[in-house]
């Protein structure tokens with residue numbers, strides 16, 4: 001979406017927003033395919049595995065270090081001043097832009113975007129490392145001398161990635177190919193695309209709110225706000241169902257491999273192409289869509305903060321009889 005080339009009405013049309021979400025499906029599938037060619041490399045997700053980072057004074061995992069360094073550069077190039085970009089590193093730890101910030105049409109409600117609950121990157125990082133990477137890299141196995149059959153140490157349930165593994169590559173059961181830089185580079189790409197997609201929920205919410213503010217207002221103003229009713233208003237089962245079918249077809253199509261002559265290669269031994277179709281569908285069904293909806297509801301919960309009572313009354317009056 002080009003925020004400086006279109007009017008607020010165009011940008012907030014549900015068709016145009018959904019068009020961006022559809023394009024992001026392609027991006028996410030391709031990035032997952034790129035990540036899936038490397039092994040799990042679980043140690044890149046566990047803090048304390050690289051003493052080189054400790055020597056640099058960096059506390060955190062190899063992946064967090066990649067995010068920090070890449071996001072520092074992107075912050076200087078003003079990436080996080082764009083209304084659809086949210087960093088994984090706390091913004092207070094990132095440098096300011098070196099050029100002036102662009103002027104964007106006013107699209108989102110400032111009280112909603114400023115609220116910490118609308119940044120769900122910590123949740124994205126958590127499910128990606130725990131649930132997605134181990135599955136998409138499952139088929140990538142490398143010969144390991146002296147492996148003791150112990151599986152990866154990620155996903156131990158406490159969210160700090162510290163793991164229950166034994167902390168060396170021997171214990172990764174052939175799932176460490178040493179490509180730590182390549183794996184983390186691909187991880188950052190997937191994470192940034194997922195983050196954009198999920199935080200786009202704010203634009204979806206704003207668009208839906210502007211179409212019928214009177215339907216949302218009573219649920220936002222009730223004490224406590226009625227999140228269930230708000231979730232009911234933003235949920236569109238038919239859109240979700242169509243999305244999952246489309247996504248499965250895309251994953252099958254994009255995951256297919258052609259030989260050098262351009263002929264479709266036979267399916268590989270796992271019976272799949274370069275990515276597991278079902279896993280891509282599950283990723284959206286279990287994580288991407290639910291998190292997008294959480295962002296939508298969180299956004300709506302704060303949508304009336306700072307709005308004058310006169311405006312709220314006007315919206316309610318305009319909705320009477322509709």
Ligand SMILES: O=C(O)C(=O)C[C@]1(C(=O)O)C=C[C@@H](O)C=C1
Pocket residue numbers: 018021204234235236237239240243288289290292293296
């Ligand atoms: O397209 C919408 O209306 C959205 O709210 C986005 C989305 C999604 O995450 O794809 C989320 C909730 C709806 O039930 C349908 C789809």
